[in-house]
Amino acid sequence: MNSKLKDWARAVKRDAHAVYLAAGDPRTPWYAKALALCVAGYALSPIDLIPDFIPVLGYLDDAIIVPLGILAVMKMIPPEVMAEHRAAAALAAERPVSRTAAMVIACVWGVSVALAAWLGYRYFTG
Numbered sequence: 001m002n003s004k005l006k007d008w009a010r011a012v013k014r015d016a017h018a019v020y021l022a023a024g025d026p027r028t029p030w031y032a033k034a035l036a037l038c039v040a041g042y043a044l045s046p047i048d049l050i051p052d053f054i055p056v057l058g059y060l061d062d063a064i065i066v067p068l069g070i071l072a073v074m075k076m077i078p079p080e081v082m083a084e085h086r087a088a089a090a091l092a093a094e095r096p097v098s099r100t101a102a103m104v105i106a107c108v109w110g111v112s113v114a115l116a117a118w119l120g121y122r123y124f125t126g
Contacts, residue, residue, distance in 0.1 A: 010093075012067050016043075017089035019070055022077050025085065032076035039069030 022028050023036040043066045052058035074082055 012070065014086065014089045014093055015070050015074060016066075017092060018082065018085040019073050019077070021085040021088055022081055025081055027081045028077050032073055035069070035076065036073045039066065039073060042066065042069065 019036050020040070023033050043062070048058070048061060049065070050057050050061045052062075
């Protein structure tokens, strides 16, 4: 059961990336692009239909609405365009991840936050 759930999550992640790539394709209809924008907006929005602090139901809406939205967008995109972008998304998922680059980015963010805090401290106390 656990491996099925992981495979499903990987497929949803791949399809979400494929929809993102297909939304930039000129062969994709405008209404599919508009729905893709709405689904992405809902997925990334801090405001949910059911707040996340409600046990089980809070995360259940994200686990149902977002995949259904992705599925609806995929149905609107021509099959050949979706297949092309699905293959590109699968290739992107196989690329190696650079942990060194992630650490450099985290350090830059950390230094930026520390600098902003120091400047804010100097401005408001001085």
